[in-house]
Amino acid sequence: MRIYSPRWGLKDLYHFKKTEGGWTFENYRCKGEVDKGGNPLFYKSLITESISYPDHLEVYISNAWENVNTLNKEQVQNIFDELSEWISASENNLH
Incomplete structure (x- = not known):
């Protein structure tokens, strides 16, 4: 996923890889196991x-x-x- 960061003014990369019980999540700052919803x-x-x-973003990621x-x-x-x-x-509409 590439998500706009107002902090840096550009899109950051977020990786999800399916595991048995959820996802392996990674971005430039951290990496680890997350549940089905992130x-x-x-x-x-x-x-x-x-x-x-x-x-309800969690519901969509779980789906x-x-x-x-x-x-x-x-x-x-x-x-x-x-x-x-x-x-x-959603982020751009708030600013």
């Missing part, structure tokens, strides 16, 4: 960067996790691209 590291990273995010095995890599990437656009749009 908790806690993904949201801590967004907050640290002063990035606001839409309500992506549930569907990863039935989709191809491009379809999964499209889901995360749409989520990152949603987060960036």
Whole structure:
């Protein structure tokens, strides 16, 4: 995911890789295991960067996790691209 950071004025990269119980999450600041919805590291990273995010984002990330095995890599990437656009749009609308 590429998400706009108002702190730096550019888009930062956030990686999710499916694991048995959730995701391995990584960005330039941290790396670790998160649950199906991205908790806690993904949201801590967004907050640290002063990035606001839409309500219920966790539900959408959990749904992506549930569907990863039935989709191809491009379809999964499209889901995360749409989520990152949603987060960036949400963030840009606040400023």
